[in-house]
Amino acid sequence: MRLSGNGVGAMFGTLEARLMRLCWDAAQPLTARAIHERLREEHLVSPLTTTTVLNRLVRKGFLVRARVSGRLHFSARIDESDFVAQASRRAMEGILSLGAEAVTASLVDVLAERDPEQLEELARLIRRRLRERDA
DSSP states (O other): OOTTTTTGGGGOOOHHHHHHHHHOOOOOOEEEEHHHHTTTTTTTOOHHHHHHHHHHHHHHTSSEEEHHHEEEEEEEEEEEHHHHHHHHHHHHHHTTTTTTHHHHHHHHHHHHHHHHHHHHHHHHHHHHHHHHHHH
């Protein structure tokens, strides 16, 4: 996880995040060439670099590669919302390993400063979980 990144950029490098975005936004699996054509509109890299990073994302388990009509097509293994949910949970588990009390206090302080409405949502979620636990 990159502490300086935002959104999926916190989990991927810049090029990886752009490639994942293209795959998530696509209605169907895309060839490396099609992905590269879309990518080069905003990011100048060689086709070889695009293919190399796509294959790295396959090895990491984020993309699936399948041969269709003799060409390799790439697609996201899971949709973006599921990825964000899984990544958020892994990130939170890692952060909590620093010490739950300090992290909890920091989370409340940051939400109070940056997004009071989200702090209210957190309070609502906590109350719901406590009711479920006590039921």
